[in-house]
Amino acid sequence: MAGFDKVVSSYEEAMAGLEDNMTVIAGGFGLCGIPENLISEIKRKGTKGLTVVSNNCGVDDFGLGILLPDRQIKKIIASYVGENAEFERQMMNGELEVELTPQGTLAEKMRAGGAGIPAFFTATGYGTPVAEGKEEREFDGRHYILEPAIKGDFAIVKAWKADRYGNLVFRKTARNFNPMAATAGKITVVEVEEIVEPGELDPDHIHTPGIYVNRLILGTFEKRIEQRTIRS
Amino acid sequence: MALTREQLAQRVAQELQDGFYVNLGIGIPTLVANYIPEGMEVMLQSENGLLGMGQFPTEAEIDADLINAGKQTVTMAKGASIFDSAESFAMIRGGHVDLTVLGAFEVDVNGNIASYMIPGKLIKGMGGAMDLVAGADNIIVTMTHASKHGVSKLLSNCTLPLTGKGCIKKVLTDLAFIEIKDGKFYLLERAPGVSVEEIISLTEGELIVDGDVPEMQL
Numbered sequence: 001m002a003g004f005d006k007v008v009s010s011y012e013e014a015m016a017g018l019e020d021n022m023t024v025i026a027g028g029f030g031l032c033g034i035p036e037n038l039i040s041e042i043k044r045k046g047t048k049g050l051t052v053v054s055n056n057c058g059v060d061d062f063g064l065g066i067l068l069p070d071r072q073i074k075k076i077i078a079s080y081v082g083e084n085a086e087f088e089r090q091m092m093n094g095e096l097e098v099e100l101t102p103q104g105t106l107a108e109k110m111r112a113g114g115a116g117i118p119a120f121f122t123a124t125g126y127g128t129p130v131a132e133g134k135e136e137r138e139f140d141g142r143h144y145i146l147e148p149a150i151k152g153d154f155a156i157v158k159a160w161k162a163d164r165y166g167n168l169v170f171r172k173t174a175r176n177f178n179p180m181a182a183t184a185g186k187i188t189v190v191e192v193e194e195i196v197e198p199g200e201l202d203p204d205h206i207h208t209p210g211i212y213v214n215r216l217i218l219g220t221f222e223k224r225i226e227q228r229t230i231r232s
Numbered sequence: 233m234a235l236t237r238e239q240l241a242q243r244v245a246q247e248l249q250d251g252f253y254v255n256l257g258i259g260i261p262t263l264v265a266n267y268i269p270e271g272m273e274v275m276l277q278s279e280n281g282l283l284g285m286g287q288f289p290t291e292a293e294i295d296a297d298l299i300n301a302g303k304q305t306v307t308m309a310k311g312a313s314i315f316d317s318a319e320s321f322a323m324i325r326g327g328h329v330d331l332t333v334l335g336a337f338e339v340d341v342n343g344n345i346a347s348y349m350i351p352g353k354l355i356k357g358m359g360g361a362m363d364l365v366a367g368a369d370n371i372i373v374t375m376t377h378a379s380k381h382g383v384s385k386l387l388s389n390c391t392l393p394l395t396g397k398g399c400i401k402k403v404l405t406d407l408a409f410i411e412i413k414d415g416k417f418y419l420l421e422r423a424p425g426v427s428v429e430e431i432i433s434l435t436e437g438e439l440i441v442d443g444d445v446p447e448m449q450l
Contacts, residue, residue: 107321124325172295230304
């Protein structure tokens with residue numbers, strides 16, 4: 001690597017430094033826009049005791065779900081965790097700690113974490129189990145709860161296209177949590193479908209500036225579809 | 233007769249207005265999209281980051297990078313826009329969505345809603361529901377009025393963990409259209425052929441019946 005060139009040549013190099021008990025923030029919604037090869041690399045490495053922050057936890061044999069059989073995830077912070085039998089088993093047996101977090105709050109926690117905002121007030125979750133143990137305050141007659149930001153030791157991100165400097169462009173709804181995740185990692189690793197030279201992306205069209213990106217790798221993707229639905 | 237799922241969707245669709253931005257939850261709310269009146273423009277918001285959700289794709293149009301909040305493959309309508317999850321919930325939390333339609337297990341006379349968890353049984357998570365109920369002013373809850381065993385889901389106090397507190401004002405069940413205000417349910421309309429007595433008997437929370445209650449027009 002030289003200067004602003006973020007490109008690495010192997011997945012091993014991409015995830016170097018990931019250790020047991022670290023916190024990993026992952027982009028993706030369902031199986032859409034997930035960093036599937038970076039997740040596979042975590043499985044291959046066998047890193048354990050991870051706290052994973054992601055909207056969902058994949059399915060049994062794809063996405064973050066593949067980290068469950070070897071008990072690599074100690075705790076998950078997510079908004080929706082259905083669609084996964086092994087997940088349910090571990091959760092019900094108390095083998096896996098689950099912190100259910102409203103989807104908008106989760107996105108904002110990542111955004112705040114990356115933006116240097118330690119916590120924020122939101123009306124979401126007021127008066128519900130999510131508010132338990134959290135500071136409450138009234139503004140203009142409405143009730144809000146204080147939600148702390150989230151930062152990760154690593155953030156793993158899937159984008160569509162990048163230049164070698166790590167400027168990122170996402171595609172359609174595969175964007176989802178990826179831009180916020182990218183800002184919130186001490187080390188942000190991004191895998192993409194195409195890498196171009198600096199200057200080839202229109203600066204006006206860049207979704208995530210390269211300043212947030214530490215490592216960039218070119219991958220090939222299965223892009224599994226969770227609910228293939230066609231019109232009749 | 234209790235309303236079918238399709239009829240529930242049809243009745244909700246009558247609440248749409250031209251130029252509305254609408255978020256439809258999973259299940260019955262999704263069906264509302266099939267009953268948008270001819271000539272009316274409505275933009276559907278999908279909280280995973282799409283405003284202007286189109287119909288389901290043809291086999292040839294399927295794109296793994298384009299799904300809705302139910303993780304189904306979709307298309308984009310003309311004039312659609314794409315954004316990240318933080319932006320999506322800024323729209324929702326910031327009160328920019330004109331109408332939100334979502335399901336529930338229970339609602340109560342104080343506008344509380346329980347829709348995401350049955351302790352020990354169903355623990356899948358709230359997804360975006362807590363943000364939606366906290367952020368929207370205009371929410372319609374669609375649900376069945378009572379369980380199969382005749383146990384009311386319109387209560388004086390929700391028994392399940394809450395999704396939101398004091399945020400629901402309108403409920404459409406398979407039996408009735410109900411408004412919530414001042415700590416009471418108000419019966420606005422009844423499903424065709426359903427008697428006021430039947431609705432009263434299946435409503436555990438305090439229900440105000442004021443004069444003749446019209447039948448829904450479907």
